[in-house]
Amino acid sequence: MGSPEQLRDGLQAGAIAGLRYCPRALWQPASQAAGALMGAHPAPPVRQWMLNAEVMTGSCPSAGQVRAAVVSWARTQVVSMQLPRWSPGRIAAAVSWDPAALDLLRTAAGSRGAVVALPHMGSWDLAGAWVAGQGLPVTTVAERLPDPQFDLFVRTRNRLGMRVHANTETGVMRHLLDDVSSGRLVCLVADRDLSGSGIATHWRTARGAVDGRIPPGPAHLAVLTGAALIGAACHYTDPTHMRIDFSPVLEPPPTGSSRRRAGALTDRLAEWFSMRIRDHVQDWHMFQPFFDGVRP
Template sequence: MSGVQERVTDALYGLGWATVKKLPEPVARRLGRSIADAVWKRRGKGVLRLEANLARVVPDATPQKLAALSRAGMRSYLRYWMESFRLPAWSRQRIAEGVEVKDVHLLTEGLAAGKGVVLALPHMGNYDLAGAWVTTKLDTPFTTVAERLKPETLYDRFVAYREGLGMEVLPHTGGSAFGALARRLRAGGLVCLVADRDLSTSGVEVKFFGEATRMPPGPALLAQQTGALLLPVTLWYDSSSIMRGRVHPPVDVPETGTRAEKTSVMTQAVADAFATGIADHPEDWHMLQRLWLADLEHVEERPA
């Protein structure tokens, strides 16, 4: 991305946070749907990639069904952005009433045990809203990690936005994040990590909807090293103003095996939990990038 493109991108995000949060909620919803439909009709790379990913999730879907799913997926994705731009202006009551989570007792009981909890989430629903709900409704601060975006001013915007919602945000790069997360967990804290797409070269290979991909080892490694509870979580929208979620059963550390073997087993269990939630609500999985190894290898082998 050139310097001019970076500045334009930063300005657009800034405009979103400055203006969309002032709109009445019904107006923001309609605006999001209109933008989503316009983008979907253009059939750009993101929409086509979303459809290709959804074809793995719903392998028996007809082209018409995939098109309908991708349109619903873009509406869900833009709903995420409209909500995110408006979240700083939401009242504590609006945040608390905007999320309903099944089996949240697994989280609260895990925190009460004092060993720390790692929540692993896919790119699904609105994890910023879920985070705001945790800090507001559950009155529980937590630590997360953010990808370093370019330009730096855009990364700073996202950090300030999430810190304003009560989160502690660490940069993904730099090497110090893992140690800081481990310290938070040993102190009985909560760590939340988006974990369905590997951003490093150390991802663990897993089977996901029947095909190979890589997912981050961080959640499994943190659970092994600190004794924290590892809980997968999936999120989805219903037709109202409510976002719903489910805390899946804990992923236990295997009793035998090397560290690498344990990490592999645990990461596969996280992937399986993600797959369950995504299969139930595929339109709310916002994966507009290449994910499976077959797609990534095709890009790597293509001549420059």
């Protein structure tokens, strides 16, 4: 018999896996009710989201915005689990995008290589599945959660055509360099620094520039390989559709050390992320501490 922690992790993984069979008629009203409750009596993670959102937008979220944020988060969890059962046609129909931006992404991936960096917005799993459906092989990195949850997410993303590395995997940067060189599209969720060794940057908030850190991977990969770094941000446009916005190619300065060039490139990425987050803050799933000193 496993430890209490193993039992808890297994139960959590089972509950998440159960979402793959949860119909919209059940999860949507349940999430609306939970969102309304959180708007009136926010739990600690929701209070943290409210504080993060206030820094980004300059105003305290309304009860309606809190409800929308909870529904958006729930939708992302459900979509991630149910995607392997979706047909390619359904995945394509659920996403809107700028065709010119996709052409630029495809051209970059086929020539110099491409790294796509995303904030925790909308469903990055749907974005990855959609990109893979466009004929671009996808590699990503996942947070090393407890084994049952991590294994579940890896299996789910593998079935969607993605290659997944754990963020704690030995030699993960070397694997990503190889993937870029072999023509795979490396897609990294890159607004929250889990390592504590991220690149110092400035978030462009309604309060002005706020110090922060971004994971070093996307900018370092782009600088080391010469690949194009492109930002991508997802937001829900209605109950059945999601929009993916792509940035122009973000280029580092032409001269300087690799560390200095990566730092400048990260700052450009943070500026682009900031604008997307402010515009669609309800779809930013940042329920953890994010800004220094900003806690309930």
